[in-house]
Amino acid sequence: MPQPFPTLADFYAHGYDTVIDVRSPAEFAEDHVPGAMSLPAMSNDERAVVGTMYVQESPFRARKIGAAIVARNVASHLEGPLADKDGGWRPLVYCWRGGQRSGSVASILSQIGWRAQTVEGGYRSYRRLVAGMLHDTPLPHRLILLDGNTGTAKTALLHRLSARGVQVVDLEGLAAHRGSLFGAVERPQPAQKAFESLLAKDFTQLDPARPVVVEAESSKIGDLLVPPSVWTAMRTAQRIRVAAPLDARARYLARAYADLTAAPEALADTIRQLVPYQGREQVDAWLKLAAGGAFAPLAGDLMRQHYDPRYAKWRSRHDHDEMAVIEAEDLKDDDLDRAADRIAAVVERG
Numbered sequence: 045m046p047q048p049f050p051t052l053a054d055f056y057a058h059g060y061d062t063v064i065d066v067r068s069p070a071e072f073a074e075d076h077v078p079g080a081m082s083l084p085a086m087s088n089d090e091r092a093v094v095g096t097m098y099v100q101e102s103p104f105r106a107r108k109i110g111a112a113i114v115a116r117n118v119a120s121h122l123e124g125p126l127a128d129k130d131g132g133w134r135p136l137v138y139c140w141r142g143g144q145r146s147g148s149v150a151s152i153l154s155q156i157g158w159r160a161q162t163v164e165g166g167y168r169s170y171r172r173l174v175a176g177m178l179h180d181t182p183l184p185h186r187l188i189l190l191d192g193n194t195g196t197a198k199t200a201l202l203h204r205l206s207a208r209g210v211q212v213v214d215l216e217g218l219a220a221h222r223g224s225l226f227g228a229v230e231r232p233q234p235a236q237k238a239f240e241s242l243l244a245k246d247f248t249q250l251d252p253a254r255p256v257v258v259e260a261e262s263s264k265i266g267d268l269l270v271p272p273s274v275w276t277a278m279r280t281a282q283r284i285r286v287a288a289p290l291d292a293r294a295r296y297l298a299r300a301y302a303d304l305t306a307a308p309e310a311l312a313d314t315i316r317q318l319v320p321y322q323g324r325e326q327v328d329a330w331l332k333l334a335a336g337g338a339f340a341p342l343a344g345d346l347m348r349q350h351y352d353p354r355y356a357k358w359r360s361r362h363d364h365d366e367m368a369v370i371e372a373e374d375l376k377d378d379d380l381d382r383a384a385d386r387i388a389a390v391v392e393r394g
Contacts, residue, residue, distance in 0.1 A: 195293030
């Protein structure tokens with residue numbers, strides 16, 4: 045009998061050894077239960093062919109051909125990723141809606157002797173739980189925003205806060221983007237639904253009775269939207285602002301964005317995107333600094349001319365409930381440790 049999961053907490057505490065997603069690779073790439081293993085019952089092309097056959101030819105023929113495809117693919121999985129699983133292994137299997145694909149795979153695994161189970165309602169039941177949390181109901185957690193001008197090491201401070209036992213959610217880390225024009229990282233951003241799955245899992249594992257620190261962001265991180273429930277909570281959240289001298293922020297950014305400064309063509313392409321905002325003459329000056337390897341001066345000038353004025357203008361238009369302003373002098377490791385201690389104390393009091 046398929047296993048029901050009434051809440052996300054129930055889903056994440058499933059108790060099985062492995063969660064197996066037997067949907068197609070394209071479905072898995074769009075979203076999946078965090079930590080699930082992809083063992084497709086059908087490839088993308090195979091699923092399309094069987095689906096078309098079901099609609100245009102014959103449901104019976106489609107099921108017959110589909111069963112043969114699933115059997116071949118499961119045989120490949122048994123000889124590959126599952127070859128080392130012992131007799132006590134307990135997998136939890138899901139497909140799109142808890143139907144034929146997961147049932148077929150779980151049946152084969154059970155015949156071998158494994159205690160395989162399927163998910164009632166499949167991926168769709170899981171997605172409804174995620175959407176309910178992030179779209180349809182208020183977030184139960186009280187958020188505190190870690191705010192500050194560009195280059196104030198907010199992400200590094202989040203990690204230090206987590207190490208000190210403070211509850212945090214790293215929005216930029218989950219979104220694989222650092223939140224600005226220069227924010228792209230080496231790995232691609234997840235799909236929107238996959239981003240929401242990661243967010244839902246992080247929030248579900250946190251205690252709603254204690255505050256959660258997140259970095260102050262806009263409603264969009266790269267190509268991804270912050271889900272409505274989280275964004276609503278962020279808009280009304282109290283803030284802790286980090287302040288640091290421009291020179292210290294410039295040096296920090298030159299270190300933190302070493303991946304981008306090591307890719308001169310990508311850096312130049314990104315700088316050129318500022319022409320509509322700053323004009324050709326200014327952008328040419330920045331390109332010259334980049335070409336000469338003057339990355340700290342470049343970062344300082346970008347903040348002075350572009351980012352800081354925009355941040356100041358935005359702040360002037362919004363009311364803020366600031367809990368504290370944390371001064372950091374040089375943004376090196378010792379300084380960040382001290383700042384994290386002070387932030388943690390404010391969160392604990394707050």
